[in-house]
Amino acid sequence: MTSTPTAPRLAAATLEPLFAPSGVMVVGASATPGKLGAVMAESLRGHDAPLYLVNNRAAGMHATIGDALAAAGGEVDLAVMCIPAPATAQALRECAAGGVRAALVCAGGFGEAGPAGEAHERAIVQAVRETGIRLLGPNTSGFFVPGRGLRASFVPGVAAVRPGPVAVVAASGGVNHALAFRLQRAGVGVSLAVGLGASLDVGAEDVLEHLVGDDGTRVVALHLETVxxxxxxxxxxxxxAAIKPVVALVVGRSDVSEFAASHTGALATSWRTTRALLRQAGAVLVDDEEALVDAVTALAGRRLAPSSAPGVALITAQAGPGLLVADALQSAGVDLPRLSLQTQAAVAEHLPPITFQANPVDTGRPGAGFDRVVAAVAADPAVDALAVYGLTEPVVDLPAAVARSGAADVVPVLVGVDGPQGDLDQARESAAALGLPLLAGPTALARGLVALVEDARAQYARSVEPAPAVEPAHLTGPWDEIRAKELLDQLGVRTPPRRRCTNRSQAHEALGTLGGPVAVKLVDAAVLHKTELGGVHLNIRTTAEMDHALDALEAVGARELLVESMAATGVDLIVGARRDHVFGPVVLLGLGGTAAEVMADVAIRSAPLSEQAAADMLDDLQGRALLLGHRSGPVVDRTELARVLTALGGVLRATPAIDEVEVNPLRLTASGLLALDAVVIPSQAAHAGDHGSL
Amino acid sequence: MTSTPTAPRLAAATLEPLFAPSGVMVVGASATPGKLGAVMAESLRGHDAPLYLVNNRAAGMHATIGDALAAAGGEVDLAVMCIPAPATAQALRECAAGGVRAALVCAGGFGEAGPAGEAHERAIVQAVRETGIRLLGPNTSGFFVPGRGLRASFVPGVAAVRPGPVAVVAASGGVNHALAFRLQRAGVGVSLAVGLGASLDVGAEDVLEHLVGDDGTRVVALHLETVxxxxxxxxxxxxxAAIKPVVALVVGRSDVSEFAASHTGALATSWRTTRALLRQAGAVLVDDEEALVDAVTALAGRRLAPSSAPGVALITAQAGPGLLVADALQSAGVDLPRLSLQTQAAVAEHLPPITFQANPVDTGRPGAGFDRVVAAVAADPAVDALAVYGLTEPVVDLPAAVARSGAADVVPVLVGVDGPQGDLDQARESAAALGLPLLAGPTALARGLVALVEDARAQYARSVEPAPAVEPAHLTGPWDEIRAKELLDQLGVRTPPRRRCTNRSQAHEALGTLGGPVAVKLVDAAVLHKTELGGVHLNIRTTAEMDHALDALEAVGARELLVESMAATGVDLIVGARRDHVFGPVVLLGLGGTAAEVMADVAIRSAPLSEQAAADMLDDLQGRALLLGHRSGPVVDRTELARVLTALGGVLRATPAIDEVEVNPLRLTASGLLALDAVVIPSQAAHAGDHGSL
Incomplete structure (x- = not known):
């Protein structure tokens, strides 16, 4: 584990010299076949720019970096380092001194390799900081730009990766290659493929910023291990994501921290939080590298317009596979709207009467009129995206039939096929020539559609105005329950009527004023778990019950009390805001009760967030039906809930002295939301642990 | 929707004439290229047995079925019908009369096609019943047996499907072809591939029984739409599953019933119940057709020995993809045990010190000694299965290196690779020649391993003795709560001390005898929801409280009362048994509370079941941590829980008069499980609806 600081990000130093270098130098090139320095030099020969090889013992190569740079006359932007870790920092400085503006360091042996490695790491970070050279790596197998023939990779297979619209930004060099190869097998080309390795300088965010201006990239595949x-x-x-789709795969659903640390030298980031916040930022989230490739394959075609609930139609030549697609779509929450009667009538003109035609449309084997069926479905006003599936057949070129329909001019269209490898390859070629994304099999087709829909939803959510700025909280601690509820009052979050009492007669008077039933609670900023301590007494209605409760509270040493009206029954929620150690202020929403807790049914967003985004958190909850009138229960007012959530996020944004606010429970009653208990944790306390990343 | 009964299953009539016919006849063959009767005839020419074509208008074909049979001299086992629905029944009878023992009916237009179709369906069911001919279909695109060149399919691509170890049994003809083609692309051969269609006679169960004795089949891919x-x-x-692995994909996670009914003419079966019961019967369950193919690819190699928790090891040439595999495995509950110090020492001899070697083993690019690393890991006593992953490289034949290690003689070994298509094809060929299952990519490799592990677990669970036979319940209704609890007493399920009271003085006496606090409840077999009616009063301690409760109960018309000791606090469960309309008696286990309910966190098994199988139901629950000492709470005794579940299942097995028993809640307290409420539904009542399939 390393604690070396990363180099500062120099906004001025673009990644152009790295990804579009005027000349390339290999430091530690080799003439011995099979050696990494030889493989790399060979791989770089395909690049359409001058190449300079440095090795002080190989004939025909430049003996020193200086010699190479002199020969190049300042035309070297990128140095590829095939040298051991200890020699790297000095080589970086020599390169930078000679005008080299970017370097790729493939070697391992830095932060992940114990104290000696950490020293080498500090040395190269220092060199980067002092020279401004941009550094990719260390501990990566490189990057490649097929469109330029630029392949800074040890893996010869990358020569087969074709130019195309997809940029791959992977935490790991191995995954970068695996993704590029999977794209090649899917018939999809690559604009840029980068394995970040240890990310001591160039991080995922830098490459993503670079891609904003990279016209060759139409969609981005992002793989993250740590943030x-x-x-x-x-x-x-x-x-x-505002200008091109970003699809993200985040590693770490399970605890892989030990292996991951050996690999990246970094702490694992919370999988759940990272995914939720990336989605909020506009990315489409996927579960594995197969879904990642299916998603970018689909999104490399046309993107859907922003929409909260796009409608998808499916035309299938075989009902069984169509059922698999429909089942996968609906399970992912994608809407298959019933086609209009007009569309159904148009479709029926070309199909036998017994097939299902409402959506999905079951055509049977594509015959005459198939293209008109496709056109009619694409024209239905409820249809925002269309998928067409069929088994490959010698007499039917499905992509061509779809293209003939003109549907792709109306809505984004995906083609799905199954067939033996040779037929599939032919269908791929046909689809590629026609500009139609092609996916192999029902599940891949469904995943592609889900990606289109998720992207449209993310863009829609982002299009909503952000939340207004929030005033700092005027209150300060110590944050006992009453103080915390006063903060909620300021924020407009409803709390039950209450009295602070410091003696028995005040407590009895409060019961009289508030009327029973009341709750009587110990008030002490130092006590986080009142209930466990016997500090909470509920349903007090009579003087006798109050005396009984007061006796018990005296016995546990209570000096101050909260007497509060009991709330009506309802459904309990947990809401809160806290500082995530990686992402900063986040807000959380979950259902109350231990069942929801052990199932980790929680929605997370970064603050600030719009009321729309806050309201959408509800839809993340597996148990959301409980808040929507389950068994004649109350129905949550999404606006009211959104206001509570944005307000809590605002407190953390505006008040550095507060690290966490938790309302547990926030009760949904027939007359709205009511905060029954609240905890505020000031900044110091939050560092004591126990409130880590979700 | 049809209500036609299916033909009776004739145990004597095997499927040999269907899948291994001595001669084949095409009824409705055609000489016109492109017509289905011509495509089918052409497809069947590859079969290594005589072929007879029937068409009364085509030159060179037999004019009638009788003519063809006369020419064949009794050597026709199978008739393939390429004729419309209305002509099918008569053709079946003619075939059967001439000694044909099996028929494939491809046409649609039967039960799924309205009243006319239903009449045709009744006619062919009648013909099957009276003649004993076995019928595959209707409404299917057929079947094929690549090893015999027997391709009764309209899809020419099936000629590319090679013979091999996997049998495909699919509900749909389209899915049958899609699966076979996906297997072809994965380099895996097929022994038999069947699309069942409407299953009027031959159902999935018949084909599975046939496969028990089919030596060419080593693993079965099962696709189900309805049961x-x-x-x-x-x-x-x-x-x-006792003799070869069965992997099942069940359609219907979401509500696809409308489209499915149009396709199969049958009611959708409960997805959740079907999956749970198939798993209990020994099948491996998967989520989509990609996972199905990955699973059978892995299981076509060696099967693991039955085990409740097999240990898996992973050797990877690239850390990043290895992390994806490890994350997927752990998320699926697969154990990656730490390798022994001895193994780690053996591995360390061949690897640089900085890589992770405890499991996963990160080798870096395979070099000298790689095979010895593989051998050492395979020999570790904690390792029951091994996976090796690497990017394809020209100088490294990964399957060959794995084979050299001899690891596959010790444990089942899977190889995972990523590379461009050409390299992947080479690796597949190499692996196939060496008998090693090969999977493309980290996720596919992980799915293969999960399938090996799930199969071993299912076999282990099945190896446990079944539950003993259960005596019929001696009690009869009317089943009010007290009667239901007496049944539980008989079964050995604990209930709180109680008194049945018919007047106020008995109730007061019961409070005195039992001591407070008590619950006082309305007792009436006709009232299923006492609480909603105001028929339940809890925590009664004093005479005054009892009078208050009795007043209220009188007001809702209570004539009989249950006075019962209040139970200690704890965690509430729901357990029950009911008759599923498809599968018969099933037992259910869920967590109490509305959150668990809306999340549908329920475990289901078929009864009878062993105590071991019943205890394992706990592991299905997403919220199981609540029963395992969450926050210092009670820990469930698995044996006690298993006894309750098996006993409830036993009641339904032994007592036809009872359709459902539900205990809600069954409370887990510090001193064990206690049934706080119980409902028994006699057989008549259960047909009133409201207690359908989960």
Whole structure:
């Protein structure tokens, strides 16, 4: 584990010298076949720019970096380092001194390799900081730009990766290659593929910022293992996703921290928080690398317009596979709207009467009129995206039939096929020539559609105005329950009527004033778990019951009391805001009760957030039905809930002295939301642990 | 929707004439290229047995079925019908009369096609019943047996499907082809591939029974849309899974019933119940067709020995993809045990010190000694299965290196690779020649491993003795709460001390005898929801409180009362048993409370079941941590819980007069499980609806 600080991000130093270098130098090139320095030099020969090889013992190569730079006459932007860790910092300085503006360091042996490695790491970070050279790596197998023939990679197979619209930004060099190869197998080309490795300088956020201006990139596949600078990453995703789709795969659903640390030298980031915040920033989230490739394949075609609930139609030549697609779509929450009667009538002109035609449309084997069926469905006003599936057949070129329909001029269209490899390859070629995304099989087709829909939803959510700025909280601690509820009052979050009492007669008077039933609670900023301590007495109605409660509270040493009206029954929620150690202020929403707790049914967003985004958190909850009138229960007012959530986020944004606010429970009653208990944790206390990342 | 009964299953009539016919006849063959009767005839020419074509208007074909049979001299086992629905029944009778023992009916237009179709369906069911001919279909695109060149399919691409170890049994002809093609693309061969269509005679259970004795089949891929005869299906899976792995994909996670009904003419079966019961019968369950193919690819190699928790090891040439595999495995509950110090020492001899070597083992690019690393890991006593992953490289034949290690003689070994298509094809060929299952990419590799582990777990669970037979319940209704609790007493399920009271003085006396606090409840077999009616009063301690409760109960018309000791606090469960309309008696386990309810966190098993199987139900629950000492709470005794569940299942098995028993809540307290409320529903009442399939 390393604690070396990363180099400062120099906004001025673009990544152009790294990804579009005028000349390239290999430091530690080799003439011995099979050696990494030889493989790299060979791989770089395909690049359409001058190449300079440095090795002080190989004939025909430049003996020193200086010699190479002199020969190049200042035309070297990128140095590829095939040398051991200890020699790297000095080589970086020599390169930078000679005008080299970017370097790729492939070697391992830095932060992940114990104290000696950490020293080497500090040395190269220092060199980067002092010279301004941009550094990719260390501990990566490189990057490649197929469109330029630029392949800074040890893996010869990358020569087969074709130029195309997808940029791959992977935490790991291995995953970068695996993704690029999977794209190649899917018939999809790559604009840029980067393995970040240890990210001592160039991080995912830098490459994403670079891609904002990269016209060759139409969609981005992002693979994340850890996040060093959460806010910078979210800003970059937000900027990029506004103009082209970003699909993200986050590692770490399970605890892989030990293995991951050996690999990246960094602490694992919370999987759940990272995913939620990336989605909020506009990314489409996927579960594995297969879904990642399916998603970018689909999104490399046309993007849907922003929409909260796009409608998808499916035309299938075989009912069984169509059922698999429909089942996968509906399970992912994608709407398959019933086609209009007009559309159904148009479709029926070309199909036998027994097939299902409302959506999905079951055509049977594509025959005459198939293209008109496709056109009619695409024209239905409820249809925002269309998928067409069929088994490959020698007499039917499905992509061509779809293209003939003109549907792709109306809505984004995906084609799904299944067939033996040779037929599939033919269908891919046909689809590629026609500009139609092609996916192999029902599940891949469904995943592609889900990605289109999720992207449209994310863009819609982002299009909503952000929340207004929030005033700092005027209150200060010590934050006992009463103080915390006064903060909620300021924020406009409803709390039950209450009295602070310091003796028995005040408590009896409060019961009289408030009327029973009341709750009587110990008030002490130092006590976080009142209930466990016997500090909470509920349903007090009579003087006798109050005396009984007061006796018990005296016995546990209570000096101040809160007497409060009991709330009506309802459904309990937990809401809160806290500082995530990677991403900063986040807000949380969950259902109350232990069942929801052990199932980790929680929605998370970065603050500030719009009321719309806050209201949408409800839809993340597996148990949301409980808040929507389950068994004649109360129905949550989404606006009221959104106001509570944005207000809590605002407190953390505006008040550095507060690290966490938790309202547990926030009760949904027939007359709205009511905060029954609240805890505020000041900044110091939050550092004591126990309130870590979700 | 049809209500036609299916033909009776004739145990004597095997499927040999269907899948291994001595001669084949095409009824409705055609000489016109492109017509289905021509495509089918052409497709069947590859079969290594005589072929007879029937068409009364085509030159060179037999004019009638009788002519063809006369020419064949009794050597036709299978008739393939390429004729319209109305002509089918008569053709079936003619075939059967001439000694044909099996038929494939491809046409649609039967039960799914309204009243006319239903009449045709009744006619062919009648013909099947009277002649004993076995019928596959209707409404299917057929089946194929690549090893015999027997391709009764309209899809020419099936010629590319190679012979091999996987049998495909699909509800739909389209899915049958899609799966076979996906297997072809994965380099895996097929022994038999069947699309069942409407299953009027031959159902999934028949084909599975056939596969028990089919030596060419080593693993079975099962696709289900609906289940007609649940018990027969479960019996067949149980028999088959005992000798070869069965992997099942069940459609219907979401509500696809409308489209499905149009396709199959049958009611959708409960997805959740079907999956749970198939798993209990020994099948491995998967979520989509990609996972299905990955699972059978892995299981076509060696099967693991039955085990409740097999240990898996992963060797990876690239850390990043290895992390994806490890994350997927752990998320699926697969154990990656730490390798022994001895193994780690053996591994360390061949690897640089900085890589992770405890499991996963990160080798870096495979070099000298790689095979010895693989051998050492395979020999570790904690390792029951091994996966090796690497990017394809020209100088490294990964399957060959794995084979050299001899690891596959010690444990099942899977190889995972990523590379461009050409390199992947080479790796597949190499692996196939060496008998090693090969999977493309980290997720596919992880899915393969999960399938190996799930199969071993299912076999282990099945190896446990079944539960003992249960005596019929001696009690009869009317089943009010007290009667229901007496049944629980008989079963050995603990209930709180109680008194039945018919007047106020008995109630007061009961409070005195039992001591407070008590619950006082309305007792009436006709009232299912006492609480909603104001029929439940809790925490009664004093005479005054009792009078208050009795007043209220009188007001709602209570004539009989239950006075019962209040139970200690704890965690509430719901347990029950009911008759599923497809599968018969099932038992259910869920957590109490509305949150668990709306999340549908329920475990389901078929009864009878062993105590071991019942205890394992706990592991299905997402919120199981609540029962395992969450926040210093009570820990469930698995044996006690298993006894309750098996006893409830036993009641339904032994007592036809009872359709459902529900204990809600069954409370887990510090001193064990206690049934706080119980409902028994006699058989008549259960047909009133409201207690349908989960």
């Amino acid at each position: 060093k600078d959460g806010p910078a990453l979210l800003r970059a995703v937000e900027r990029l | 007609k005869d649940g018990p027969a299906l479960l019996r067949a899976v149980e028999r088959l």
